[in-house]
Amino acid sequence: GQQLNQSPQSMFIQEGEDVSMNCTSSSIFNTWLWYKQDPGEGPVLLIALYKAGELTSNGRLTAQFGITRKDSFLNISASIPSDVGIYFCAGHMSSNYKLTFGKGTLLTVNP
Amino acid sequence: DVKVTQSSRYLVKRTGEKVFLECVQDMDHENMFWYRQDPGLGLRLIYFSYDVKMKEKGDIPEGYSVSREKKERFSLILESASTNQTSMYLCASAPRGYEQYFGPGTRLTVT
Numbered sequence: 001g002q003q004l005n006q007s008p009q010s011m012f013i014q015e016g017e018d019v020s021m022n023c024t025s026s027s028i029f030n031t032w033l034w035y036k037q038d039p040g041e042g043p044v045l046l047i048a049l050y051k052a053g054e055l056t057s058n059g060r061l062t063a064q065f066g067i068t069r070k071d072s073f074l075n076i077s078a079s080i081p082s083d084v085g086i087y088f089c090a091g092h093m094s095s096n097y098k099l100t101f102g103k104g105t106l107l108t109v110n111p
Numbered sequence: 112d113v114k115v116t117q118s119s120r121y122l123v124k125r126t127g128e129k130v131f132l133e134c135v136q137d138m139d140h141e142n143m144f145w146y147r148q149d150p151g152l153g154l155r156l157i158y159f160s161y162d163v164k165m166k167e168k169g170d171i172p173e174g175y176s177v178s179r180e181k182k183e184r185f186s187l188i189l190e191s192a193s194t195n196q197t198s199m200y201l202c203a204s205a206p207r208g209y210e211q212y213f214g215p216g217t218r219l220t221v222t
Binding site: 031033035040041042043044045048088090092097098099101102103104 | 115142151153154156159161167169201203205209210211212213214215216218
């Protein structure tokens with residue numbers, strides 16, 4: 001089946017720094033989604049991208065749908081302690097109902 | 112806001128017991144999903160349902176069954192719980208296959 005390669009697996013940063021993470025795939029997706037999961041909670045949808053090249057922001061978060069439709073990027077600007085958590089990318093192909101998830105990026109922010 | 116609720120946050124069961132996990136969504140979504148989440152393995156789809164009484168197997172359906180008698184409710188059943196089913200179980204609902212909205216999760220321990 002399809003696989004998403006998400007990197008980095010983990011990041012340790014100082015409060016105020018910017019963060020970048022990405023997902024790549026060998027398959028083309030029609031939709032890219034980014035989720036955040038706090039410890040012990042379910043993932044929360046942050047951003048959804050529907051068109052190749054699309055750049056979408058949600059507060060300090062910005063995500064892009066890669067031109068090749070095989071990758072996506074998430075940037076967090078001016079990180080704060082509550083940004084701590086696991087960030088997942090997910091891709092959707094219109095041929096079925098399923099999402100393909102990356103393994104996640106664990107973000108730690110040092111105050 | 113979309114609200115997905117799960118019947119329990121924490122559950123402890125004995126090997127061989129029949130276990131019911133319930134999920135309810137209040138947004139009239141057609142599609143509902145059950146995942147399990149394990150460290151290092153990410154989110155894995157167990158079953159999904161695209162309509163009342165309709166279901167399809169996900170990537171790891173063995174040892175599980177599901178029931179969807181009403182649109183808002185999707186139940187996951189472990190017919191005879193085993194220790195290797197100790198995991199975090201996440202329910203999600205979606206108006207379409209993408210933009211899935213997750214519940215808070217049930218952490219199940221089978222002893």
